[in-house]
């Protein structure tokens with residue numbers, strides 16, 4: 001549950017309060033939200049990259065975050081991951097969360113299974129790691145070194161590492177952007193399947209409009225430091241990239257991003 005970590009900052013220095021649940025919900029607020037952000041501002045060298053931004057994510061919801069390069073998507077994700085605390089505003093995030101980055105960030109001197117359970121309390125649980133690796137189709141890679149893995153396999157190992165944490169919230173920053181087209185499609189399908197099975201909320205930063213429509217319940221378009229547009233994706237799952245509804249939503253999103261295909 002999102003009983004959460006609450007950050008309520010009034011200066012640009014970091015101050016974290018992890019004591020108890022989020023501040024009492026106002027009218028219309030969802031007290032169960034896994035992400036609740038109000039008036040979030042983040043400036044670098046006096047320039048506001050995020051500017052009084054509000055956003056909520058409900059339990060189990062899949063949200064994609066799109067926007068032009070440099071609009072602040074990764075900055076927002078890093079704040080949600082508690083990797084950046086130099087903020088103003090209020091940020092409440094589910095305590096159980098996991099993060100996946102563009103680079104899988106596996107520790108090279110630990111075998112794949114040890115990477116999966118790295119940082120978990122207690123003795124490293126090989127069985128737990130094996131089950132997670134099997135879930136992402138990497139059961140046969142349990143005992144190899146990370147350098148042996150292909151890019152797609154390494155990303156799947158990183159997903160296994162995230163999922164053993166049983167997160168309420170999974171934060172993904174362009175996890176597929178370095179993969180070739182076919183591997184990317186397979187990885188997207190895997191994420192859709194894992195998300196449905198685990199039921200955690202996901203916030204996915206992506207440049208890929210098609211990926212956003214394929215995976216998300218809701219697409220947020222960031223611009224000038226705020227959520228400028230919000231699009232609900234009501235398409236049935238699994239989604240068909242060539243279905244008219246899919247194509248129409250993709251076109252609408254491209255147009256919101258200022259891209260006008262001929």
Ligand SMILES: Nc1ncnc2c1ncn2[C@@H]1O[C@H](COP(=O)(O)OP(=O)(O)OP(=O)(O)O)[C@@H](O)[C@H]1O
Pocket residue numbers: 044045049067068069070071072073074075076207
């Ligand atoms: N540590 C930092 N110091 C100074 N400026 C930063 C820092 N981190 C981010 N920025 C600036 O903040 C802005 C937003 O960066 P961010 O990485 O969040 O954008 P983005 O939308 O994720 O971009 P992209 O899609 O290209 O990854 C950029 O102008 C970037 O240069």
